[in-house]
Amino acid sequence: MDRFEYIDARLFDGENYLKRDKNVKIYDGDDKTQFVDGEVVLTSHRILWGKPGDIPKGNVCLSLYLYYVFCIEEESGGVFGFGGPKRIILHLGPALPGKRPGPAVVSLYHYIKLSFKDGVDAVFYKALSDAVAKKEWESPTQLTSLTILSPNTSPRPSITPVNSKIRSGIVGIERSIEEQHRATDESINVAFKDLTKLMEKAKEMVSISKNISSKIREKQGDISEDDTVRFKSYLMSLGIDDPVTRDAFRSDSDYYMNLALQISDMMVAVLIDCGGIMSLADVWCRVNRARGLELVSPEDLLNACKLLERVDAPMSLRKFPSGACVLQLNSHQDEEVAKSTSELLEEVGNLTPVKLSQLANVSVLLARERLFTTERLGLACRDESIEGLAFYPNLFLDNMT
Amino acid sequence: MAEVVWPWQYNFPPFFTIQPHAETRAKQLEAWQQLIAIYLKSNKQSTMDIREASNSPLFNNTSINRKLSPESILTILEDMAKSGKAAPVDKSKNVWEIYWHSLDEWGNMIYNWANINGMNNTVCTLFELREGENSVGEEFHGLDMNVLIKALKSLEMKGKCELMEFDDNQGVKFF
Numbered sequence: 001m002d003r004f005e006y007i008d009a010r011l012f013d014g015e016n017y018l019k020r021d022k023n024v025k026i027y028d029g030d031d032k033t034q035f036v037d038g039e040v041v042l043t044s045h046r047i048l049w050g051k052p053g054d055i056p057k058g059n060v061c062l063s064l065y066l067y068y069v070f071c072i073e074e075e076s077g078g079v080f081g082f083g084g085p086k087r088i089i090l091h092l093g094p095a096l097p098g099k100r101p102g103p104a105v106v107s108l109y110h111y112i113k114l115s116f117k118d119g120v121d122a123v124f125y126k127a128l129s130d131a132v133a134k135k136e137w138e139s140p141t142q143l144t145s146l147t148i149l150s151p152n153t154s155p156r157p158s159i160t161p162v163n164s165k166i167r168s169g170i171v172g173i174e175r176s177i178e179e180q181h182r183a184t185d186e187s188i189n190v191a192f193k194d195l196t197k198l199m200e201k202a203k204e205m206v207s208i209s210k211n212i213s214s215k216i217r218e219k220q221g222d223i224s225e226d227d228t229v230r231f232k233s234y235l236m237s238l239g240i241d242d243p244v245t246r247d248a249f250r251s252d253s254d255y256y257m258n259l260a261l262q263i264s265d266m267m268v269a270v271l272i273d274c275g276g277i278m279s280l281a282d283v284w285c286r287v288n289r290a291r292g293l294e295l296v297s298p299e300d301l302l303n304a305c306k307l308l309e310r311v312d313a314p315m316s317l318r319k320f321p322s323g324a325c326v327l328q329l330n331s332h333q334d335e336e337v338a339k340s341t342s343e344l345l346e347e348v349g350n351l352t353p354v355k356l357s358q359l360a361n362v363s364v365l366l367a368r369e370r371l372f373t374t375e376r377l378g379l380a381c382r383d384e385s386i387e388g389l390a391f392y393p394n395l396f397l398d399n400m401t
Numbered sequence: 402m403a404e405v406v407w408p409w410q411y412n413f414p415p416f417f418t419i420q421p422h423a424e425t426r427a428k429q430l431e432a433w434q435q436l437i438a439i440y441l442k443s444n445k446q447s448t449m450d451i452r453e454a455s456n457s458p459l460f461n462n463t464s465i466n467r468k469l470s471p472e473s474i475l476t477i478l479e480d481m482a483k484s485g486k487a488a489p490v491d492k493s494k495n496v497w498e499i500y501w502h503s504l505d506e507w508g509n510m511i512y513n514w515a516n517i518n519g520m521n522n523t524v525c526t527l528f529e530l531r532e533g534e535n536s537v538g539e540e541f542h543g544l545d546m547n548v549l550i551k552a553l554k555s556l557e558m559k560g561k562c563e564l565m566e567f568d569d570n571q572g573v574k575f576f
Contacts, residue, residue: 350414378422381429383414385467392415396428 001028002107003092005100007063009041009048009055014136016044019127023117024049026062027087029109035062040114042128044136047090047114062103064112068092069132070169074120075113087115088125093168202293245294252303257311259296259304264313266290267327271315276332277370279363280305280317280325320369334373341370342379345393350383352390405440408432417460417467419476433477434486438501447545450496451475498548502540507552511541512561515575524565524574527553 011017019042026035026049041048041055050061071091091111116124244262249255263283270286271278278286280302288295296304305317305327318328344359345351351359357367371391374380380391410416410432420426440459441447451471454460460469469477478497481487485503490496502510511530515521518535527550529535531543541549553573556562562575 375422378424381415381420381422381425382418383467384418385414390414392413394422394425395413396410396415396420396425396432 001026001033001104001109001112002102003068003095003099003112004049004062004064004102004104006060006102007100009050009058009061011043012045014044015046016136018042018044018131019124020055021116021121021124022052025115025117027113027115028104028107029111029113031109033103035103037117042124042131044131044134047128064090064092065137066132067135067137067168067172068095072125072129072132074125085120086117087113088120088128089113093172199293206292246300256300256304256307259300260307260311260313263287263301263304264308264311264315268314268329271327271329271332275360275362276329277337277362277366278327279365280327282363283327320372322369322372324365324369326366326369334377337370338374338377338379341374342393345374345380345391350390350392352388405443408436411436411462412465414465414467417462417469417473419473430477430480434481437477437481437499438486441499442501445543447500447548448490448496448498449478451478452495498545498551500548504548504552504555507541507544507548508556508559508561510539511552512556512575514539514541515562521575524572526567526570526572528570530573 021040024040026033038049039052047064048061069090073089074085075087244258246255284301315329353364353368357364381394383390420429451474478487487499565572
């Protein structure tokens with residue numbers, strides 16, 4: 001019953017009158033309702049129900065969209081079944097949002113019955129099932145002249161259905177899913193089209209940046225030395241002219257080998273800047289930033305880094321006992337790290353990983369590893385307290401008093 | 402309670418964390434053992450309950466807000482037990498006897514004292530040993546009864562004395 005809505009008895013654009021019948025009672029499921037002895041009008045889109053005479057006058061009546069109906073059946077009348085079927089059962093889909101108010105807000109039932117006092121007219125039943133099967137509301141509305149049931153009322157602008165795309169039943173759901181798929185497909189295509197364009201532009205970008213740098217070199221007088229230097233450093237950290245890509249190689253091992261070479265080339269300067277050691281996550285970011293658009297996956301990077309020793313790179317991949325992976329310059333040995341850290345400890349008194357990370361300009365993770373390394377070599381000792389982990393100069397071994 | 406001269410380590414926060422580095426750890430445990438012995442000696446205390454000990458000033462330095470955890474205390478005591486300076490009293494290793502001298506040392510000390518005081522071949526009660534006027538000023542004066550008996554038993558094993566039971570008291574005869 002909650003699928004019904006109140007509406008003026010008027011036909012929409014493209015809606016056609018099909019059939020009418022009298023003395024019709026509506027049941028909400030199995031329950032009787034106040035809507036008895038009315039007149040039913042079947043159109044290509046809806047079923048209208050009104051008190052006798054209301055519909056021709058265009059007064060407010062009950063309207064049920066046929067798209068709610070997904071199944072129709074006849075109910076045989078009486079216990080003995082004589083006199084032919086008296087009721088039609090309409091099984092309905094769930095009420096859709098945007099529905100106009102109707103006689104009921106909620107209903108226990110997902111079906112209604114139309115009870116015909118004089119028995120179901122076979123012609124009416126056929127027209128109803130045809131209309132439901134035809135789904136005329138799905139075809140684009142044709143511009144037909146406004147049909148008005150009542151001759152007394154003047155023509156008014158038509159009211160288009162609230163939601164002309166609303167569908168019901170399993171077919172409706174399937175169709176809407178299909179439509180969604182198509183839409184996603186399209187948007188993916190569009191997105192990738194953009195990306196390919198961007199890739200094409202990348203080459204231009206590199207040449208533009210080269211241009212700029214050469215122009216800066218020419219105009220050194222106008223721009224301060226500082227700016228030039230800074231801009232150059234940006235460019236340096238930005239560009240790999242010809243990134244090693246997987247497509248260019250036949251086998252993975254070749255690819256990793258070349259990737260390793262490229263990484264070692266570009267990371268040397270960066271590592272020296274950062275104190276000789278950098279976590280693999282940071283390396284990955286730096287490498288990908290330099291590559292621009294030909295990004296490498298973390299796995300490829302890891303595989304390439306494992307090969308760094310094979311290509312005689314000045315750095316190597318190192319895994320700390322804690323599991324942290326870093327790229328470390330070969331010149332950057334544990335002893336030296338420990339020594340510099342312990343000197344820092346003497347200077348400051350005590351260090352937490354966070355404090356060291358700020359002082360030495362490395363990530364907290366690496367600072368932690370540094371402190372552990374220093375401890376392993378007996379140059380620091382730890383202090384675990386509620387305030388966290390801190391390290392002190394190893395006075396146990398130094399103070400032999 | 403006697404004042405203890407705290408070693409420098411006592412105000413060094415890492416002292417309250419058992420160090421993972423082997424060499425450092427050895428130094429640290431050594432320092433702790435010395436401190437425990439000094440502390441208990443000055444308090445004439447021979448037993449320690451780990452559950453309570455972590456609140457005593459020995460393991461709890463409020464001035465630097467550091468505390469040795471019960472697990473760490475156990476580590477130290479177990480290390481002490483290896484060198485015979487401590488022994489667990491109960492099976493759950495909560496209560497420990499700490500010997501700031503080893504039992505042998507205690508025994509020898511008492512025997513020497515008995516010799517000097519001409520008590521050979523005489524019987525004296527344990528009460529006399531612990532509380533008597535003669536032993537005032539000796540290290541074993543006021544020593545824990547259990548520790549005293551253990552020390553005397555170790556002496557007995559060497560045949561230097563004999564423990565004997567009176568009605569309600571215990572005595573010892575030195576040879």
